[in-house]
Amino acid sequence: MGSLKNEEDLSLEESNEAILYVNGVRRVLPDGLAHLTLLEYLKDIGLTGTKLGCGEGGCGACTVMVSYYDQVSKRSMHHAVNACLAPLYSLEGMHVITVEGIGNRQNGLHPVQESLARAHGSQCGYCTPGFVMSMYALLRSSKTPPSEEQIEECLGGNLCRCTGYRPIIDAFRVFAKTDNSLYNNHSSERLLEDQFVCPSTGKPCSCGSNVVSVNKDFVNCHNRYSPLSYTEIDGSSYCEKELIFPPELLLRKIKPLHLNGFGGLKWYRPLKLRQVLDLKSRYPDAKLIVGNTEVGIEMKLKRIQYQVLISVGHVPELNTLRMRDDGLEIGAAVRLTELVEFLKMAVTQRAAYETSSCKALIGQIKWFAGKQIRNVASVGGNICTASPISDLNPLWMAAGTKFQIIDSEGNIRTALAKEFFLGYRKVDLKRNEILLGIFLPWTRPFEYVKEFKQAHRRDDDIAIVNAGMRVLLEENSGQWSVADASIVYGGVAPLSISASKTQLFLSGKTWNQELMQGALGVLENDIVLMQDAPGGMVEFRKSLMLSFFFKFFLWVSYQIDGEQSSRMGLTHSHLSAIQPFCRLPSTGRQIYEIKKHGTSVGLPEVHLSSRLQVTGEAEYVADLPLPPNGLYAALVLSSKPHARILSIDDSGTKSLPGFEGLFLSKDVPGGNNIGAVIDDEELFASEFVTCVGQAIGVVVADTHETAKLAARNVHIQYEELPAILSIKDALKANSFHPNCEKNLEKGDVEDCFQSGSCYNIIEGEVQVGGQEHFYFETQSTLIWTMDGGNEVHMISSTQAPQKHQKYVSHVLGLPQSKVVCKTKRIGGGFGGKETRSAFIAAAASVPSYLLNRPVKITLDRDVDMMITGQRHSFLGKYKVGFTTEGKILALDLEIYNNAGNSLDLSLAVLERAMFHSDNVYDIPNVRIKGNVCFTNFPSHTAFRGFGGPQGMLIAENWIQRIAMELKKSAEEIREINFQHEGYILHYGQKLQHCTLTSLWNELNSSCNISKACKEVDLFNLHNRWKKRGISMVPTKFGISFTTKFMNQAGALVQVYTDGTILVTHGGVEMGQGLHTKVAQVAASSFGVPLNSVFISETSTDKVPNASPTAASASSDMYGAAVLDACEQIKARMEPIASRNKYSSFAELAKACHMMRIDLSAHGFYITPDIGFDWKSGKGSPFNYFTYGAAFAEVEIDTLTGDFHTRRADVILDLGYSINPAIDVGQIEGAFIQGLGWVALEELKWGDADHKWIKPGYLYTCGPGSYKLPSVNDIPLEFNVSLLKGVPNVKAIHSSKAVGEPPFFLASSVFFAIKDAIIAARREVGCNDWFPLDNPATPERIRMACTDEFTKPFVGSEFRPKLSV
Ligand SMILES: Cc1cc2nc3c(=O)[nH]c(=O)nc-3n(C[C@H](O)[C@H](O)[C@H](O)COP(=O)(O)OP(=O)(O)OC[C@H]3O[C@@H](n4cnc5c(N)ncnc54)[C@H](O)[C@@H]3O)c2cc1C
Ligand code: FES
């Protein structure tokens, strides 16, 4: 490449004039904002449609489209990017389109928005703008309508916690249509020669002119999914023109930039390499940035303050992409999306043997982050970060890549990739050097390169272990021997590392079984991974190293010999190890009948907020601007799990500009003791802290950043005390919350065990991990005083406004009548905002009240996850006796939950677990003892299912074990033990209207389980390293709060003289469609259309003393309360209505008003005939039960633990559904959330098993380390049906509650995984039962599939560590 030393000296010509177009509007960016991200800027200019879900690039809620003009291809380029990571100035000279820029309610929705709204694709709506923008960017950047695969792929970086993705995919699938005449109103003939049809709107568009013409030859082959067609949502009402690329930006000559930011931060944008080098010599410690996906995280999460940032994305020399005779030249700033396109081109243009490395890179980048990250992340950024889990560095090393390095003088040197990485995040670059480019040589004949990666989740996840492997073979007298080999791993050392001894061993050896066995033997000890290595999972990681090598051996053998690889001693069945995972577009059916009552009840109406959600116009607390004189709050948090507070030093806060105050326990004007059920918590810890993340105080300041900084600057000295960090610790120390031991008993368990009637009695232990709610909108409250503090008002993201009112009135010492809490909608709750939101609002109320100023508190995602508690982990110890047929005779169960440091709702959660410990089984003798463990973790709390799923999962574990002991199928054991109509449960309640058998039979016949079983057996017979498994699981979920007084509901209904109706009730809309269903009830009651009814918000001054919106029963209760109010008003209207014939409801309302009829009514409902007495252990805690069943089929890769769900069929009895579309949405959402619980989501705490995490800390506190199911995890075929013809006599309009019951059905996936593991273990002669803890992550799956690659490290009984 030569040297730049003698080139002309280029002056910097820096400018500080920066512009940006946002939604077609030109904006001048002032100097001083270098610290801002695009997302922060958008909020500052009032565009709140783009949401903050995580701030670390992991959820996609902040997706926007960025367009820029590419001088080389002479066209405008469009990309989806994460606004939360994009530095504001990096977009200078570009056009940003946010969700507000593409459509709105006033001017019409964009077809993407319209389709999503109408396909029920939004629930809480917080993720929705991000999905809209990912899809929009895909369409704008596509030359032709994208394929279904591309659509699913483009959504890989967007998470949704509510919907289960199916409706989102269905909504967007219509854009995959490829028949242009169907696709838009402009037939291709009518288009001008050079006109381009935008795949986004189906209308002509300027950005692709002269580049693409309309292709007439596509055929529409996708009529499988047609809930809506594109023509239906073609935007006829969408009158906005697609925003074009601003002409100014086409003509504008960009200049080097020099701008500044907070704290002396300098931002440079050089345009030439020489300028970069000059800057680097001026500022040797400067950070070069391209995508900012590493630096942004370092600055945000690791809180590193860099002083100089040099944005090098525009430097042509760093953006080279050149194909040479000997290989590829790739500039360091090339983005991964561009790189993949270029590699794909190389693969098509070069001889097949030359591009083995290219294919490996393409394969690896497919699973590298999400689309938004790949669009901005650079090759050089990945290399220079030198992360030990970089996906690409092992491949660069293995492929013999060379790095070109240039110093500030312009001297260029070359370094081999395999010598470039020196240590943990340390590379062979001097302070005055930068990476210029990469040279990737073509592979030679018989040279093979392969990529490997195993992560917690397939899509958008960092690797646990990855690898790049290369071998060059040469043929000698009919045998292949190794001329050269390179085996490189990531994730097993502080840096990407070569297995050097293994490489040496391979050299010169013949490529055969012997080589493989020998190499595995060497590899076993080649890379040493210590027991306490950061990241844990040591045994898994070691096993993966061997598994990957084995796969490589098979793959290479297959490359050289194809099907003949039996020459290497391999059977056809072994090839299952190398079949790549490829996912077809997902499909699904939703089957339900419509039972219409009146004008609206029973219809699949669209969620009432959906049109606001898809346009980003729906407002959430986090979006609310701070009122004048307002302050931001941040909590001062404990850093010890158990300690005495010795001193609090706030000297580091006072000097911070913008700091307004620190408030501690001594400052609380009212009571400092708080609690959901009993007051066993302190608002601010006064003397002791009992968990990491406990609030010790609150800081307020003029900006959120200052408040957080000030909170961090409060220094606390502690005297550390012993901490209890697991259920087992708690049992050893007898550490329980007071008065929480509970007992339920039926029959005589002891007598049964002694009687000899049991064929077998088994004993075991089940560990069930916790789960993070991960509602998309984090906890947030805006609170202010009125009349000088005489009243306090707040708007909170909570499921329980009344609890906020109560807590705030208590801590401020005000009467509840002077405190108001309002909630319009929340961005998800799932139980996490039932109680654990209230202390946050109460903390903010203290400074607000004492300073008499508005205060806003919004938790960052990591803080939210760390301090607000999760689903309880459980430990179950069972002893079960059964007959030879598998009939259960007796169950003796001890059950414990990990409550954390306060009681909160943990006792009620335990009780529900105890009630559900039978699931659906007839157990003549039962004894259940439960207790609530006190541990030094943040208080765990309600989460969809509220202990029920944990209780049922423990039951299904022993059911599955009985089946194994008896060598029968678990389904058979389940069936013969089913409870029936009239059965008396272990707590005395009688089963009525039990539909379990009908559901089970219907599912059984629709899934044809015996056929599925045979097919799975056949598959397993022919595939040594891939196994399939199936399972069918039933559920019975009790509906009602188990605390009797909570089963009450109030509502206020007001009829106005124009015939519209305003409903207010005590329930909160959190995405579950409560307001929609309740409005349907009101509409049908008055006989008016649904759009005559409006529900604005939930407010404690309209409906007092409401229970939290929880326990699935809100539609039952608030629907009934609203109906009660409607009936009262109708009764008052009746005399007027019967006297005259009115042409409309409005006329009638007006007439009533004239006759002085009160058109407002308060409705009330209490759930009848429920109650439970814990003294006798008998009663009827539930109003009724919702029944369901699910079938699942999975496939696992036994060598890596990777799995996917091939099919899931769910059936529920929901009576006559009030809104079947919303109910199906609840089922799908609950099932996928449940799938996360059983197979993906693992909380890792600093405990005895995780010594590499600081004691009491939550390691998995963001989407980077805690993996929710993504679009790629949903079943390939996902069918949902509602049982027909079964009205429920116990609830309004014969409906049934839906929110929680389907959650547990995802355990069918867990047991299908276990079924597959059983098949794998059978191959090595392990036929005995084994425990599998929840969640069945890749680590647990792989380690349970004991084989020659796990044996060097662990035995077949090995149980990976789990924080319980
Ligand atoms: C949500 C998310 C998911 C991710 N997933 C993955 C994944 O699956 N696999 C994976 O491997 N990584 C992953 N990453 C890490 C990251 O995206 C990649 O490392 C990315 O390639 C970094 O590129 P960048 O341009 O954004 O780097 P930047 O943040 O812009 O820069 C990173 C570092 O490189 C240095 N640097 C950049 N260019 C040069 C140069 N030319 N010379 C010298 N130094 C230079 C910078 O100074 C800085 O220290 C993920 C990150 C996020 C946020
Ligand atoms: S908020 Fe940006 S990706 Fe989550």
Ligand code: FES
């Ligand atoms: S609708 Fe997707 S997170 Fe709620």
